[in-house]
Amino acid sequence: MTSQRPRSLAWMGAAAAALVAAPYLLPPYQLRLVTEGIVFSLFAVSYNLLLGHAGLLSFGHAMFFGVGAFATAICLNGLPGISCLLAAGLGTLAALLAGLVVGSLLLRVKGTPFALLTLAFNALFFAIGVKWHTLTGGDDGLNVVPPKLNLGLLILDPGKGPDMYYLTLIVLGAALFFCWRFTATAMGHSVLLLRENEERMRFLGYNTNVTRLMLFVFVGGLAGLAGSFYTLLNAFVSLDAISIDMTTKVLLMTFLGGTGSFPGPVLGAFFYTYVQDYLSNLTDNWQLIMGVLFIGMVLFAPGGLSGLGQGIASRLGRSKTASQP
Amino acid sequence: MAILSVKELTKDFSGLRVLIGVDFEVGPQEKLAIIGPNGAGKTTLFNIVSGKFPATSGEVRFKGEAMNSLAPHARARRGMARSFQITNLFQRLSVLENVLSGVRSRQGLRHHLLKEPLRDRELVAACDAILEKVGLLHLRDTPVQELAYGQQRALELGVTLALEPELILLDEPTAGMSRQETEEATAMIKRVTETIACVIIEHDMNVVFSLADRIAVLHYGVILACGAPAEIRRDQRVKDAYLGEEES
Numbered sequence: 001m002t003s004q005r006p007r008s009l010a011w012m013g014a015a016a017a018a019l020v021a022a023p024y025l026l027p028p029y030q031l032r033l034v035t036e037g038i039v040f041s042l043f044a045v046s047y048n049l050l051l052g053h054a055g056l057l058s059f060g061h062a063m064f065f066g067v068g069a070f071a072t073a074i075c076l077n078g079l080p081g082i083s084c085l086l087a088a089g090l091g092t093l094a095a096l097l098a099g100l101v102v103g104s105l106l107l108r109v110k111g112t113p114f115a116l117l118t119l120a121f122n123a124l125f126f127a128i129g130v131k132w133h134t135l136t137g138g139d140d141g142l143n144v145v146p147p148k149l150n151l152g153l154l155i156l157d158p159g160k161g162p163d164m165y166y167l168t169l170i171v172l173g174a175a176l177f178f179c180w181r182f183t184a185t186a187m188g189h190s191v192l193l194l195r196e197n198e199e200r201m202r203f204l205g206y207n208t209n210v211t212r213l214m215l216f217v218f219v220g221g222l223a224g225l226a227g228s229f230y231t232l233l234n235a236f237v238s239l240d241a242i243s244i245d246m247t248t249k250v251l252l253m254t255f256l257g258g259t260g261s262f263p264g265p266v267l268g269a270f271f272y273t274y275v276q277d278y279l280s281n282l283t284d285n286w287q288l289i290m291g292v293l294f295i296g297m298v299l300f301a302p303g304g305l306s307g308l309g310q311g312i313a314s315r316l317g318r319s320k321t322a323s324q325p
Numbered sequence: 326m327a328i329l330s331v332k333e334l335t336k337d338f339s340g341l342r343v344l345i346g347v348d349f350e351v352g353p354q355e356k357l358a359i360i361g362p363n364g365a366g367k368t369t370l371f372n373i374v375s376g377k378f379p380a381t382s383g384e385v386r387f388k389g390e391a392m393n394s395l396a397p398h399a400r401a402r403r404g405m406a407r408s409f410q411i412t413n414l415f416q417r418l419s420v421l422e423n424v425l426s427g428v429r430s431r432q433g434l435r436h437h438l439l440k441e442p443l444r445d446r447e448l449v450a451a452c453d454a455i456l457e458k459v460g461l462l463h464l465r466d467t468p469v470q471e472l473a474y475g476q477q478r479a480l481e482l483g484v485t486l487a488l489e490p491e492l493i494l495l496d497e498p499t500a501g502m503s504r505q506e507t508e509e510a511t512a513m514i515k516r517v518t519e520t521i522a523c524v525i526i527e528h529d530m531n532v533v534f535s536l537a538d539r540i541a542v543l544h545y546g547v548i549l550a551c552g553a554p555a556e557i558r559r560d561q562r563v564k565d566a567y568l569g570e571e572e573s
Contacts, residue, residue: 181441182438184441184443184444185437185438185439185440185441185442186429186434186435186436186437186438186440186441186442187435187436187437187438189422189425189426189429189442190429190435190436192415192418192422193415193418193426196415196416196417196418197413197414197415197416199413200409200413200414200415200484201398201426202396202397202398202401203375203397203398203401203406203407204398204401204406204426204427204430204484204487204488205398205401205402205430205431205435205488206398206430206435207396207398207399207435208398210435210436211435211436214436
């Protein structure tokens, strides 16, 4: 235990140094992929709070991501002079409200009806996006020009790769840290109780409707924040951001990374981003390969990449102990 | 004044009358056992008193307050706790986390967004004290699913005690236990519920006569008799319907 702590601190220090130095080490295209990986990490972590922690399988998580993405674009285009961080904040707020509305309508539903209703809500939000052409741009989407962010001593230009990377790393990194701490809070523990035994919770004095609603608002806001940064990163948002495809994407990322641990979805988001990029350069049928990969993972490594990693680490640990005199 | 008062309680399930005009009261710190054959309506009675099902008619009062319109969580917050016939715990969480769920609830830390309960020494100490009472302190970090059945039953009681209730509804606390486990569990229940009112559903007459101050006999939805254990032993209607000559 005592020897593990300095080792994990050393790993964390090395990772932090690599993240700070990334713009100096990576070519622009690779840096963009890392930035995208961070955006999708927050999206996948927010999804895993529902799936892995609360045991609620949702097929509609893209609705929050899309609301955040579109609300940010609408604010940037409709409110001249608005800061990109304020636009992202308003996008997050809009997704938070969507979480409140959808969550309050799904309080008493569980299992298959819950999954199907979230799918229906996602389809509804998508249909609104298609039909409300004047607001969302319909099939054309919305182009945005994220303004420079004046931080006094520093001016960040989201149009420049390194600046956008640092902005994403700081804001979404803080959000990811908050999510990590959240799992240890009283609310985080109550979310686990929800997964384990909702009935028993009620007989212990928990109003599980409140637990569920707070969770929905929280994950809605986080997915919305990820969506806002997706818009800032691409300087564009289309209906893809609110589509069922986007929900499938976050589901794949989370499963591939593993739902059983906090770093799992982060790992899955980066893995998906890089594998998609690699495969789509090789073939137009990259989705087929991704599908096969997903099936293989579910069948042979249900714990995902993080589960595989933990398994290997514990085997190595065992063999090391066995080889000691 | 009675801590729990049940008046004219009736429950119909699609025309099937399971409880018919059930009346009883429980005083502070009193232990009332409810006995009766399978299908008598004992667990249904618990489900109505604890708020799982609504009553068709009649009234449940706890500390003088009408409970009929309150959800289970609201009843639990007022000091009414229950255990379950089939162990009903948070299986993948540790023993400590199970008890902590009750202690947190009692202290109003159900949805706190900043406080980390496992780092709170007072909360953990309160959990340890409860685990010591039910003899599970040495297993505090063990996942519940790895516990033996008797240990899970003890934890079930521990989680219930974590609410610091004024009334506990114990649904067959020794069901499925060996003779020795039953004796140990009975002694423990006696010890930890000394200052708490209890309503106990139980089939084992040794447990019933060892724990109860009064016994109510429920027979096909009707209270057949209610009184001190000695009176119940002597009651011919109870002998005929449930105890038989040998038990009495």
